[in-house]
Amino acid sequence: MNRKIIGLEEGLGYMQDGITKIERILEGRPEPPFNSEEYMKLYTTIYNMCLQTPPDDHTQQLYDKYRQAIQGYITSTVLPSIRAKHDEFMLKELVKRWANHKVMLRWLSHLFYYLDRHLIACRSLPSLKEVGLLYFRDLVYRDVHVKVRDAVITLIDKEREGEQVDRALLKNVLDFFVEIGMGQMNRYEEDFEAHMLQDTGAYYSRKASNWILEDSCPDYMLKSEECLKKERDRVGHYLHSSSETKLSERAQHELLVTHVNQLLDKEHSGCRVLLRDDKVEDLSRMYRLYSKIPLGLKLVADIFKQHITAEGIALVQQAEDAASSKASNAAAGVQEQVLIRKIIELHDKYVEYVTDCFENHALFHKALEEAFEVVCNETVAGSSSAELLTTFCDNVLKKSGSEKLSDEAIEETLEKVVKLLAYISDKDLFAEFYRKRLARRLLFDRSANDDRERSILTKLKQQRGGQFTSKMEGMVTDLTLARENQANFEDYLRSNSAARPGIDLTVTVLTTGFWPSYKSSDLNLPAEMVKCVEVFKGFYETKTKHRKLTWIYSLGTCHISGKFEQKTIELIVSTYQAAVLLLFNASDRLSYSEIMAQLNLTHDDLVRLLHSLSCAKYQILSKEPNTKTISQSDYFKFNSKFTDKLRRIKIPLPPVDERKQVVDDVGKQRRYAIDAAIVRVMKSRKVLGYQQLVSECVEQLSRMFKPDIKAIKKQIEDLITREYLERDKENANMFKYLA
Amino acid sequence: MMRRSASKKTGQPNSTNPITYSPSDLFRTASSKASSKEMERIDNLFYAYANRSSGMIDPEGIETLCSDMEVDHTDVRILMLAWKMRAEKQGYFILEEWRRGLKALRADTVSKLRKALPELEKEIRRPSNFVDFYSYSFRYCLTEEKQKSIDIESICQLLDLVLGSQFRAQVDYFIDYLKIQSDYKVINMDQWMGFFRFCNEISFPDLNNYNPDLAWPLVLDNFVEWMQAKQS
Numbered sequence: 001m002n003r004k005i006i007g008l009e010e011g012l013g014y015m016q017d018g019i020t021k022i023e024r025i026l027e028g029r030p031e032p033p034f035n036s037e038e039y040m041k042l043y044t045t046i047y048n049m050c051l052q053t054p055p056d057d058h059t060q061q062l063y064d065k066y067r068q069a070i071q072g073y074i075t076s077t078v079l080p081s082i083r084a085k086h087d088e089f090m091l092k093e094l095v096k097r098w099a100n101h102k103v104m105l106r107w108l109s110h111l112f113y114y115l116d117r118h119l120i121a122c123r124s125l126p127s128l129k130e131v132g133l134l135y136f137r138d139l140v141y142r143d144v145h146v147k148v149r150d151a152v153i154t155l156i157d158k159e160r161e162g163e164q165v166d167r168a169l170l171k172n173v174l175d176f177f178v179e180i181g182m183g184q185m186n187r188y189e190e191d192f193e194a195h196m197l198q199d200t201g202a203y204y205s206r207k208a209s210n211w212i213l214e215d216s217c218p219d220y221m222l223k224s225e226e227c228l229k230k231e232r233d234r235v236g237h238y239l240h241s242s243s244e245t246k247l248s249e250r251a252q253h254e255l256l257v258t259h260v261n262q263l264l265d266k267e268h269s270g271c272r273v274l275l276r277d278d279k280v281e282d283l284s285r286m287y288r289l290y291s292k293i294p295l296g297l298k299l300v301a302d303i304f305k306q307h308i309t310a311e312g313i314a315l316v317q318q319a320e321d322a323a324s325s326k327a328s329n330a331a332a333g334v335q336e337q338v339l340i341r342k343i344i345e346l347h348d349k350y351v352e353y354v355t356d357c358f359e360n361h362a363l364f365h366k367a368l369e370e371a372f373e374v375v376c377n378e379t380v381a382g383s384s385s386a387e388l389l390t391t392f393c394d395n396v397l398k399k400s401g402s403e404k405l406s407d408e409a410i411e412e413t414l415e416k417v418v419k420l421l422a423y424i425s426d427k428d429l430f431a432e433f434y435r436k437r438l439a440r441r442l443l444f445d446r447s448a449n450d451d452r453e454r455s456i457l458t459k460l461k462q463q464r465g466g467q468f469t470s471k472m473e474g475m476v477t478d479l480t481l482a483r484e485n486q487a488n489f490e491d492y493l494r495s496n497s498a499a500r501p502g503i504d505l506t507v508t509v510l511t512t513g514f515w516p517s518y519k520s521s522d523l524n525l526p527a528e529m530v531k532c533v534e535v536f537k538g539f540y541e542t543k544t545k546h547r548k549l550t551w552i553y554s555l556g557t558c559h560i561s562g563k564f565e566q567k568t569i570e571l572i573v574s575t576y577q578a579a580v581l582l583l584f585n586a587s588d589r590l591s592y593s594e595i596m597a598q599l600n601l602t603h604d605d606l607v608r609l610l611h612s613l614s615c616a617k618y619q620i621l622s623k624e625p626n627t628k629t630i631s632q633s634d635y636f637k638f639n640s641k642f643t644d645k646l647r648r649i650k651i652p653l654p655p656v657d658e659r660k661q662v663v664d665d666v667g668k669q670r671r672y673a674i675d676a677a678i679v680r681v682m683k684s685r686k687v688l689g690y691q692q693l694v695s696e697c698v699e700q701l702s703r704m705f706k707p708d709i710k711a712i713k714k715q716i717e718d719l720i721t722r723e724y725l726e727r728d729k730e731n732a733n734m735f736k737y738l739a
Numbered sequence: 740m741m742r743r744s745a746s747k748k749t750g751q752p753n754s755t756n757p758i759t760y761s762p763s764d765l766f767r768t769a770s771s772k773a774s775s776k777e778m779e780r781i782d783n784l785f786y787a788y789a790n791r792s793s794g795m796i797d798p799e800g801i802e803t804l805c806s807d808m809e810v811d812h813t814d815v816r817i818l819m820l821a822w823k824m825r826a827e828k829q830g831y832f833i834l835e836e837w838r839r840g841l842k843a844l845r846a847d848t849v850s851k852l853r854k855a856l857p858e859l860e861k862e863i864r865r866p867s868n869f870v871d872f873y874s875y876s877f878r879y880c881l882t883e884e885k886q887k888s889i890d891i892e893s894i895c896q897l898l899d900l901v902l903g904s905q906f907r908a909q910v911d912y913f914i915d916y917l918k919i920q921s922d923y924k925v926i927n928m929d930q931w932m933g934f935f936r937f938c939n940e941i942s943f944p945d946l947n948n949y950n951p952d953l954a955w956p957l958v959l960d961n962f963v964e965w966m967q968a969k970q971s
Binding site: 710713714716720721732735 | 887888927929930932933936952953954956957960
């Protein structure tokens, strides 16, 4: 059973032979490979030696021998061969030597397997492979890594300049950096990557500095895009994947961040110019490039916002200029109409930009919003944007409107109008003007289409909520009910011969709360009409006893037969105008004061009426003196010579300017709204600081209007006087709710 | 001129048997005797100026009192006296108020009362008391039942009277402003107190630390705007 003891010298000799053989093979010397006998002999020798017990236990010396051999080989052969070469050749040599080394270690590990196991098990020493690697690192790597790194970076820069380089070689070198870290990435990162990044930075810094001066913005962006793509590819081809982000960032920084302002603000090709010239592709590229750079993207979004704002303001200015030029009123109205159309188009255009160029990014949505919030709150020739928008709607919705479009186009237009409303801060003003215009359309039968009226109300309701449209809907419903009511009235008349007024009468009963407020006047009705009113009252009382009827004659229409010398013409006039005309059934000639006395109207109203009948397009009355304005000393006669080619004409009465009243009404509403908001907030919070109170009120009210901070302060003070609130004794900026 | 009171209160209540006194009892009786004597004089003084039918000192009586004290009836010290008495109705003192004030001032004659005024003024000028006096002076001017505010003209006079010596510049400018503005016809308590805070906290006339975004009353925001427009 006694195996032959292998002595130390013998063992060392065997080992050396094995190592030398491998070296020679790897050196490419003529050396036959191991045959199985040799292999087994060596393997077994080592194996047996490991099992030998003291005093023949020489495993430590074997291990040391191994180490020395590796060290020796590296020092004498490997290192010098690498050092002897330069640049790319050195890299090639390094790669070769490293590959060889790994092979050698593998073979040796197999050969001396048992030694490995034995030692590691007993004494926790580094394995043979590990030892081998450590020597390579400490003796070769430490010595050459700087030169290697520099050679690699040189090649990278060459490739950047367009030269072909040996990518496989580079990959191998960089794999070496990774592997030599022996499980850690620190060698790759500290000894190579950090320097590569710095070099990259310097490289692109130089390039960018030149390009930014020479190239246009689109060209610069193209080049940058190319470069960044190439750098990404570089990672795919030979750099370690962990370098991708850092490399991109570094290149990006030099190309896109350092000169961002210069780039975007380029005089003849920068962002503003691209927007102006609708260079969609270039702008898309700009977005792509800056989408990962928040700082840059914000700048682009800001320019986008400024551009839209400027375009919008320019449109407004155009309209303003056209309106204030000496054009007639009608033309001025057209300008405002055109303006809204153009603003809608502007909006459509840039919404597309946001979705297409800027990939729906929130920053650009916001920029668009903010731009339109400025544009849509400008005044044109004294009309607020809220008013302009309602005028626009009026034209779309009324019969004689200037917007002649198909049903589909109308639907689309109404959609867009409602969208624009979102940008207008005085939404309550819009609602009030809208109600006034709606009233006129409904009452003077000017609405083109009931469905359209309802359609826009539905859209408004969807966007702004039911409260916004409830009164308007009430108005439309009132008209529908009024038609039914009229049918009932006619039935009543048929069955009640005594009740007949002698004139065809149509009455529209309006629910007070829904409609704008109207002054009811004390007009002295012509006798014929008085009877009408009585009859209707009689009828109405059969239906309900609990309601009071207030007659608004200013909203009525009359059809009068004018028996002129040439022919009889039917005149469609307002009730007021009819009242004036009917006076001439009893008198040939009347003075201003006589008319005034008989009708009991205000001077303002009467002047307007008489003007429409004697100084405008259709002169039903002739005036002495025949001037263009009404004065209180004028005399009027029925103009029997009047004629027209039509058998029926409408005599328009220009409406009173509602603007002031609307603005006043809205002002009042706002005071109530602010008051209610303050109370609501304080009731729930009980104690609140001033600034917070103001900001919460502003937020609550913002749905309908932008409240003036001073107005809020005033209401707070009012509420203090009315003892709803009190100021805190200790902290003057704090308010308390008094239950 | 002192008026003898028609009905004079006689001595002490007769419940206690005065025969067995201890020394402390003697002192007690002596001091309460003295204080009741003082109260008597205070009351007498009251009736000297009071209106015979209403039983209280009316504006006429106050004027007489003032001339006796050699103080102008529009002098701030009369207002201070009213404060000390916690008088409720402007121009009138009732007995309870009179007693309260004069007892606190330890004055039972006109000359003692007059001599007490400087001390009273000092007392009121102490910051802890002044705020109270300042707000009192506003309330004192609310003559009608449900009145909550005071007209501009009166406010200007009141400001001058109460704050004039302490904050001359602010008062002068503010009075100028109040007279030319048209937003406010009256000033309420909150605005009144606000102005006092303004004088104490805001550097004048540069107004550098005034922030209109805080809860200062709107009238002061407008005042500051006006001042800044003038200064530019």
